[in-house]
Amino acid sequence: MQSLSISLRLFITFFCAAIFAGALIVFVTPFSHAQEATTLLTIARVVINDDGGSYSPTSAFIQAYNPESPDDIVYSGNGATTTGEVPPGLYELLDDTSGMPDGYSSTWNCIGGVQIGNSVQINGEPEVTCIVVDDDIAPQLKLVKVVDNTTGGTATAHNWQLTATATTTTQRNFSDFGDSDAFHDVDASVVYTLSESGLPNYSAGSWDCGTTGHQVGNTVNLLPSEVVVCTITNTYAPGSGPTTGTLTLVKQVVNDDGGLADENDFQAQIDGDDVAWSSAIELAPGAHTASETNLPGYTAGSWGGDCASDGAVALLAGENKTCTITNDDVAVIKITPTVSVNNSPVVYSGAPQAAIVAGSVGGTVSDIKYDGSSAAPTDVGTYAVTTDFVPTDATNYNNLDDASAGDFTIEKTDPVCSVSGYTVIYDGFPHTATGSCLGISGETLAGLDLSGTTHNAISVYNDSWTFIDGIGNYNNDSGPVVDWIVYGFDGFLQPINDTAHQIGLALSVFKGGSTVPVKFQIKDANGNPIEAATLPIWVIPQMGSPMSSSVVESFYSEPATTGSLFKWDPVAQQYIYNWSTKGLQTGRWWRIYVVLDDGSVKSVTIGLK
Missing domain, CATH: 2.60.40 (Immunoglobulin-like)
Structure with missing residues (x-):
């Protein structure tokens, strides 16, 4: 290379800084310049093999010396970085290239001093660094199409596409139309395969790369700095040459977000017809379209390679084209499901009762806890329920650990x-x-x-x-x-037969218009007659059904009691009410009532004749 790039100069700058910062091996021939300022001169070699070269010197020297003062010299026998103190002067810079193969450039570059070609003028600067760069020169290759239409063809070189494909790298592969005049940098010492698209009715000759390149059949291998032109001639010959081309679809699947698909999960198509990935499909010349069926959870990139981004591609007879597409799995943003208690509230049963917990999506509930306890509760109360949950669709839903499912309530029951x-x-x-x-x-x-x-x-x-x-x-x-x-009550007293208490007696029948003495006693639990706190109440008797029984009771004419209260007879220890029957209908049964202050009502039936 004839000049250093900006990046190389930056490299040299940093290289020099590293030299000054570290310990250095110094080979300096003694000299005596006690009265002159000296300069710290560093020399070094850098070998760059970025174009296929392999030069690696181990014994080639580098030096800087002053021809007018041969003792003022800095020398390295193997090109290693070397530093020495030198007085002012013009120093020649020498790189031993005797063992360097062809195809390399050797260029000195100095920082500090005044560089003049391969020399540097030192004027007492504190430091000067000079580095020689031995850089391999990329070889260049041009492909040329020659068309022989002697027998009547009309095609031109532009109708062919010429391609150089490296066997070990793809960075410097190239394709040109046959009429291109471009040279391309290629890698040295790399075998390139030469090919071309075909054209019907044209027969292809053999590639001719002259004598410069190292050609074997349709391959060529260039050395550094070589410039090679390879030519192929196609001759018009009706009935010869290819009539179809091939198209290969290549799938790349990126599974960096948990996807598991491979190319076989995507269907490749050419013009709507299913084809296999990575297989050369023979097609008629013309326009074609590559496509595919995508999968959910993947995004498809644009078509590349020989295809336009929409998959369109034009194919000539004899052409072999490849189209690529990449599908990338999409990061799934999982949804967090919820869980809830479905059977609350329940009523106290005296036995442990478990909550029924379900998820918002299908899945498995486990480790249900009630206020932190795994035991199902028995007693009435409200319990905070937590649970673990594993969704069936683990791809789209998160698991839950110790998630709240709400409250489970046991309510009181009735005794x-x-x-x-x-x-x-x-x-x-x-x-x-x-x-x-x-x-x-x-x-x-x-x-x-x-x-x-x-x-x-x-x-x-x-x-x-x-x-x-x-x-x-x-x-x-x-x-x-x-x-x-x-009160104790043994029935009404004579002259009334109280058949409810006096078993075997007939109902009393009195003469109509007579006075009927209605008597009774109230007693305590020991059978002793007692007086009520308030007088019993006489209730107007009620007439009942007709009767034909004869008078069996004596005729009484005592004065009738007036009012609605019985009278207390302290001597007989009884209550009495003289009921006048004057004016009452005879030939009827009558029901007599008394109301006691204990809340009871006593009654008896008599007849009036």
């Missing part, structure tokens, strides 16, 4: 309460209703309060009872109960 009131004859002692409240398993529950049913006085009591659950699994409850402390 079975049965309370019985009492009806007792007054004895002066307190009495209380009886009963119990049972749980879900028939167990007796604490919390039934019957204190409001306790009484010892004569009365009818419309009481209430309450149940308050002390455990928390049952609803509170309450209800009414009638409690009754009454």
